[in-house]
Structure formats: C-alpha cells, structure tokens
Amino acid sequence: SYELTQPPSVSVSPGQTATITCSGNKLGDKYACWYQQRPGQSPVLVIYQDNKRPSGIPERFSGSNSGNTATLTISGTQAMDEGDYFCQAWDSTKVVFGGGTKLTVL
Amino acid sequence: QLQLQESGPGLVKPSETLSLTCSVSGGSISSSSYYWGWIRQPPGKGLEWIGNIYYSGSTYYNSSLKSRVTISADTSKNQFSLKLTSVTAADTAVYYCAIYRLGDDFWSGYWDYWGQGTLVTVSS
Numbered sequence: 154s155y156e157l158t159q160p161p162s163v164s165v166s167p168g169q170t171a172t173i174t175c176s177g178n179k180l181g182d183k184y185a186c187w188y189q190q191r192p193g194q195s196p197v198l199v200i201y202q203d204n205k206r207p208s209g210i211p212e213r214f215s216g217s218n219s220g221n222t223a224t225l226t227i228s229g230t231q232a233m234d235e236g237d238y239f240c241q242a243w244d245s246t247k248v249v250f251g252g253g254t255k256l257t258v259l
Numbered sequence: 260q261l262q263l264q265e266s267g268p269g270l271v272k273p274s275e276t277l278s279l280t281c282s283v284s285g286g287s288i289s290s291s292s293y294y295w296g297w298i299r300q301p302p303g304k305g306l307e308w309i310g311n312i313y314y315s316g317s318t319y320y321n322s323s324l325k326s327r328v329t330i331s332a333d334t335s336k337n338q339f340s341l342k343l344t345s346v347t348a349a350d351t352a353v354y355y356c357a358i359y360r361l362g363d364d365f366w367s368g369y370w371d372y373w374g375q376g377t378l379v380t381v382s383s
Contacts, residue, residue, distance in 0.1 A: 184362075186369045188306075195355060195376055196306065201369035202362060239306055243366045246319055248298075248308035 155244035157251035164257045171227040173254045175240030178221060183242040185223035187216060190253075191236040199238075200225060232258050261286040263356050263374035271350075271381050277343040281356030281374060288337050289314045294359035294368070295339045297330060299352040300376070307352075311359055312339055346381045353378050 157177045165171040175185060185203050188196035198207050200216035203223065213228045223242075227234055235258045240251040267279035281295070288295055296311040310320040312330045320328050324343070332339040343350060353376040360371040 184367050184369075188370070195373040196370070197373070198369055198371060202367055207371070241306075241370070247321060248311075250306040250308065253305045 155247070155249050157240055157242060157249050159238075159240060159251040159254045161252070162255045162257065164259055165227075165230045166259055167232060168229055171230045171234070171256055171258075173225040173227075173238050173240075173256065175223040175225070175251045176221055177223075177242065177249075180221050180223055180242060181219045183218075183244075185216065185218045186241045187214075187223075187225045188239045188241065189234075189236050190239065196239065227256075230256075230258055234258060261358055261372045263358065263372060265354060265356050265374045265377040267377060267379070269378060269380060271346055271379060272383050273347055273381055274345055277341070277346050277350060277354075277379055277381070279341045279354055279356075279377065279379070281339050281341075283337045283339070287334075288332055288339060289334050292361055293371075294319075294361065295330075295332065296357050296359050296370070297341045298355045298357055298370070298373075299350075300355070301349075301352045302378075309341065309343075309354075348381050351379065351381045 187200040189199045190196045203218040204216045215226045237253045239253045262284045264282045294311040297309040310330045312318045327344045329342045355376045356374045357370045358372045361368045
C-alpha cells in the first residue's frame with residue numbers, strides 16, 4: 154500500500170524557517186495537501202494542490218512537490234504555528250495521510 | 260460559510276455498530292462542487308480516511324474498512340451519515356466529517372472544512 158513518510162518532529166526558533174517534508178513514491182506526480190492541527194482542534198488546510206494557500210492562511214506558509222518529496226515551508230515561524238502537520242495525497246482511489254510532524258517553536 | 264457538526268453516541272459496545280451523522284449548514288450537500296467525507300483519528304495518532312460520498316450517491320471507501328463501512332446522504336435533511344459495523348477497541352477515535360472540495364479534476368481536490376470532531380469510544 155502507498156505510504157507517506159514524515160519526520161515525527163521538527164523544532165525551530167521563532168522567526169526562523171521551518172521545513173517539513175513528506176516522502177512517497179512518485180509523490181511529485183500527485184497533488185499534495187498539508188493540514189495544520191493545533192492541540193485539541195480540528196485540522197485546518199494550509200496548502201492545497203502542492204503550493205496554493207487557502208484564503209486566510211498567512212503568506213509565510215508555502216509548499217512545493219517534486220520527485221518523491223513534498224515540502225511545507227513556514228517562513229518567519231511564529232509561536233502560533235506550533236502543532237501537528239499532516240501531508241495528504243491520493244493513491245488511486247484512496248486518500249493517504251502522512252503520519253504527521255509535530256512542529257515545536259522553541 | 261460551510262459548517263459541519265457531528266452527532267452520535269460517544270460510547271459503543273464491541274461488536275455493535277457505530278452510527279454518526281454530520282449536519283451541514285451554510286451550503287447544500289446537493290452541490291456538485293463537493294464530496295462529503297469521514298476521517299478519524301485515534302487518540303494521540305494520525306489521520307485515517309474512511310470514505311466519501313457525492314450527492315449522486317457515488318462513494319469511495321478506504322479498502323481497509325470497506326467491508327464494514329456505509330456512508331449515506333439525506334439531501335432532505337442536508338445530512339450525511341456513517342455506519343461502521345462490528346466495532347472493536349481499535350475503532351476508538353475522534354471522528355471528523357469534512358468537505359472535499361473538487362478541483363479541476365477529482366484528485367486535485369482537498370479537505371476544505373472540517374467538523375469539530377466527536378470522540379467515539381468502543382468499550383463494554
């Protein structure tokens with residue numbers, strides 16, 4: 154079965170750039186999405202179609218997808234960006250989520 | 260703005276059927292722009308897709324759950340529902356209903372809005 158692999162955790166200092174990766178076989182041939190989940194809250198879409206930001210998502214969130222890796226980049230990371238981040242793609246007729254990455258802003 | 264609200268029992272006994280309903284406001288589940296779906300999250304773990312339904316009734320299910328899952332829609336009530344049979348403790352999770360907004364093609368869509376989630380515990 155298709156798998157998306159994310160690092161369990163990423164740490165970043167406030168104001169620095171956080172990079173979260175998502176790896177899967179030929180992921181670049183698929184569309185990748187990213188969801189932010191703050192503690193105790195529902196997931197929120199932050200990137201769709203590899204690199205598009207929904208209305209209301211700050212410009213510091215950006216995405217890319219090529220080869221086997223999709224990347225979520227948060228520039229000028231703020232304390233409010235702490236939480237879990239999940240990548241997602243379709244494998245044929247099945248939605249696949251990555252295992253999630255816990256972002257800590259130290 | 261579209262809003263979703265899950266409802267249903269918070270406790271289900273092993274081997275019984277889990278039944279949840281998602282009430283939609285701010286839009287119609289008869290819209291051709293969306294699929295309507297269920298996603299769950301075991302405590303402290305990641306997200307698992309359960310399935311989607313379109314207003315026409317067409318469905319996609321996670322193959323690992325397909326034999327136990329039914330998703331249906333009631334356009335008159337603007338609701339859609341999840342039934343999961345023969346539950347075990349492994350089905351304990353927060354269950355989210357969510358809207359899958361279609362893009363230029365089906366696979367370019369994305370989960371646009373999520374309900375607040377409801378915790379379902381499977382225990383005797």
